[in-house]
Amino acid sequence: MTDKRPSISVAICAHNEEARLAACLEKVSFADEIVVVCDKCTDRTEEIAKQFGAKTVAGSWAIEGHRRNKAIEEATSDWIFELDADEHVNEELAQSIKAAVSSDAYDRYLIPVDNYVGQRLVRYGWGASFGTSAVWRLFKKGSKVWGEQRVHPSIKFTGRQGPKLDGALIHFVDRNISDMIRRFDSYTSARAADLRAGGKIGSFAHNFRRIISRFWRCFVSRKGYKEGGLGFLIALLAALFPMVSYLKARYDDE
Structure with missing residues (x-):
């Protein structure tokens, strides 16, 4: 008799994702269980x-970390793979996930991301709070x-890092540049709320200095220049993220 393969839950948090959810779920046939947390959904x-x-x-969750923890809590399998509705698992990654959970060598794995x-x-x-090329999702x-x-909640891990x-997680980040700018506006507003709630919003001088270091990190160190104008825009928005979040925290309620 062979040992039973460890089970896998796919955990998704979604807000009004009727247009994208089906395509996402079609790619997770490897899952033993699918959990979808529907956050303030008014569609199908x-x-x-x-x-x-x-x-x-x-339900309704104001804090991203809370709704993601709810999805994890509701999952009942041995392993959990977190997914968003704007992401697809390619076949190579699906096979790699199944192979990874069959081993007891590690407690988590890093997932490559192809961003579109x-x-x-x-x-x-x-990088720098405006995207990532790899995520700890399994x-x-x-x-x-x-x-x-x-927004961008912290993560606490226990166990062995794999x-x-x-393969890759195919992430449809933004539909176009306007969508990218709307996301920037939404994320900086959420970050500003976190800063106010924490009681420490920082200073203009500190956040001004971060503009240069973050732009350099994305455009030069992480080779954003290879993407031409889009690479420049991503680096610019990543660089401005702390400053705009600070300014919203400082002035929006006045």
């Missing part, structure tokens, strides 16, 4: 999730907890 998101046999939880703006793959320049149940922040898997 929950209905579509149930069509794929998902366990759904409807519209139809264009943008490989270089991500982990054993109980080994990951999200923090209290509204390597980067093969």
Whole structure:
């Protein structure tokens, strides 16, 4: 008799994702369980999730970390793979996930990300709070907890850190440049709320200095220049993220 393969839950947090959720869920046939947390949904998101046999939880969460922890809490499998509705698992990654959970060597794995703006793959320049090229999304149940922040919450891990898997998570980050700018506005507003809630919004001088270091990191160190104008824009928005968040925290309520 062979040992049973460890089970895998796919955990998704979604807000009004009826247009994208089905395509996302079609790529996770390897999962033993799908959990979809429907956050303030007013469309067919929950209905579509149930069509794929998902366990759904409807509610309202102001804090990103809280709703992500809710999805993890509701998952019942040995391993959890976190996914967003604007992401697809390619076949190589699906096979790599199944192979990874069959081993007891590690408690979490790093997942490569291929980021798209519209139809264009943008490989270089991500980082500094405005995108990432790899994420810790596959982990054993109980080994990951999200923090209290509204945007880009902190993460606390326990257990053994594994390597980067093969394949890629296909992430449709922004539909176009206007979408990218809207995301920047939304994220800086959420970050400003976190700064006010923490009681320490920082200073103009400190955030001004970060503009140069963050732009350099994205455009030069992470080779955003290879992406031309899009690489410049990503680096610029990443560089301005702390300053605009600070300014909103300082002035928006006045």
